[in-house]
Amino acid sequence: MSKSNTEHEQPIDWWTILSDLEFLTDPYPTLKRLQKRGTLHFDPETNIFFVLGHDGFSRIVKAPQMGRDTRKWKGGWNSPEYRDRDPIGYQLYSGSQPQMINCDGDDHARMRGVYAPAFRAQMMSDLAPMIKAESARLIEQLPLGKTVNFIEAYAAPLPLRVLGNLFDIPPSMDSAISKWSSALIRLADIMMSPEQKLEALTAQNELKAYLSEQIALRRKNPGDSLMDMAIRALDDGTLSEEETLTNLVSMFIAGHETTVTLIGNGMFLLLKNSDQMNALRQDNSSMRSAVEEFLRFEPGGNMILRIALEDYELEGTIIPAGAMVIGMIGAVNRDPNKFDNPDQFDMNRSPNPQYTFGGGAHICIGAPLARMEAHIAFSALLEKFSTIELAGTPQWRLDRRNARGMSNLPVRLEI
Template identity: 30%
Template sequence: MTLAATPLDLADPAVVADPYPTFARARAQAPVQWDAGLGMWLAFTHAEANAVLRDRRLGRIWRDKAPAERFGQFNLIHRNAILEMEPPEHTRLRRLISTAFARGHVERLRPWVQELADGLVDQLVARSGGSTPVDVLSGMSEELPVAVIAELLGVPSADRPLLRPWSNAIVKMYEYGRTTAVEDDAERAAAEFVAYLRELAAERRRTPGEDLLTHLVTVRDSEGDRLTEDELVTTCILLLNAGHEATVNVSGNGLLALLEHPAELQRLRDDPALLPTAIEELMRFDSPLQLFERTATADVEIGGVTVAQGQKIAALLGSANRDPRVFTDPDTLDVGRTDNPHISFGAGVHFCIGAPLARVELQASFGALLSRTSSLELGARPQRRPEFVMRGLADLPVVLTA
């Protein structure tokens, strides 16, 4: 295999809009291939993508964006992020965060999340009236996860509109081919977000509450260790960025998949007990995160190729989740699929720490859409966002009938 190949052409809008045919062709050629455009190896199959996520010789190795003076705050929130660390630093930080999460925050919020989802759907139904298309993405999918994470952290209601614009600006830095303006916006958002959270953390030290931020401020492990302020701020930002982006995209991609497969939508409506398996299937069928990078800390053989020390390799999660060696009829949406080892939440030590919260949010939102409507119909063709890594929609016009 030569290193001149480009199996994934992200300059082609058709590939970004629907990468799954490209993934299928690539899987048939070789499990791991070099992509000259991205300058890294790509793992297309489930076995190899899973190996990339689990092999401890393939790490998340953060390197500050240069020049340092231009990306000071963006670098700070990644240099101290659990997502960008390897053991033993990762082990220490995850233990502290898990201890704070273990205070029952997710279950505490479950009734509140369901009530919020019900209310958002009722507003959409009232606006649609069974005839007018309304945007479910802006009206619910984007509202719910930001509100939930803000409630989880204890962000005052008046400040919550600040969060989503900050998150949106920061995550655009994870795409390829970004502009200088996108980079400047990301750094500005990071700086404002960091300053805000430092102030909020100081307030929690003065006046503790029952929220997760208070517990992150005060948590100590058995050895007396605690989070530094930079780690605390970074953890809060990561929870919002990762949690909000993934949940929004599963909501949009998943609802669109159901609307395009009306028999599966009706099957779910007829049998609400299928909702937990349906959520897992929607994450598998159209993955919200398509690519996750690793860097080799030693020469590693994956899928018949050698990833040299210092080279990057990425697990293509969407491709792995459509691998016919693992999933029966992988291009078919099956809301009752029980044999479903998708890797949309990652795998290994970096498995998503917010997965339980995401599942609560998604079950609440899809449950509300099904239980509080008699019909859901696509009102117009939705627009897909032009990014590849974070796969999602720009809007989703739906007609809802009470």
């Protein structure tokens, strides 16, 4: 076992830490302290292993002995014990099965194969004009010389509309999709309150009902959106009805809130490092590495899961089959054994082996889209505005453990 659980040190109460408001506001000092204590921690309360080191995470994220199917978590969300203890939670987690992120092996490959063609390089460059147009439309509406919440006015609506266009969903549905996705993103939190579970279950049922209606309508007259792609896979037997729905739900959630955090957190970092923002405005060629550094330094996704399919040895500890393993990405991305000056934001950092999109078979399928969206979003802003400055105190969302992002980022803009 890592140094973390040696006899002379106090045991770590992981769930208290992860729920602490100070931690949710700024997790890095605590993660650093825990990382110094050990890069692999075990929480006996929940039977969960936490990985805080880059080397360890590189191993588990790619190891064939480590899966992503949460149904294999011993005593976890799909177990009879859990069903008896928490019927609402059981219904919620069962309702998100089966989907690509929760399957391994052939089932995973089959589901991922349905969407993979949509994220290839050529498809991405075909999407660029649409993303530029959406970004320009939002920029036109940003007020000059006044305080505006950057999250509400730009970071949130841009990915929502991009997804809407990809799935051919009209703008009139944006506020409903946004409400559903902010309730359902908490599925990635590992631990939710009873109220949050109920809210997420309601959102899941409403979103599935909306999607079922859409599938029935579009089956008669298929188009070429990502939704129609999924419908074709349903029609040719590649996906079952349940898989079609759960994967569509997952696309909306995985594709929306995460990209909001990338754009919001990226802007926060540029505001805090105005010399780098000015340099980027002068010379856009660092935009690619700047986006990688946004992802590394303030990862919207903080926890990446694996379930041990077999006993697996990591750093001298046996992780038993059926245990959950969580990579704490805020620590992994700032591991001093991997990154020089890890607590320094450097938009030209190279190499930058950040793990915000995960790795191995489950590496984020939407990463090329998220990267391109961020590239376009920031290029357009910096081209248009000569001044972008902080106009108040930013507020981190404290109602989630994962999907670390802001609720309010007040900025003032000048052309």
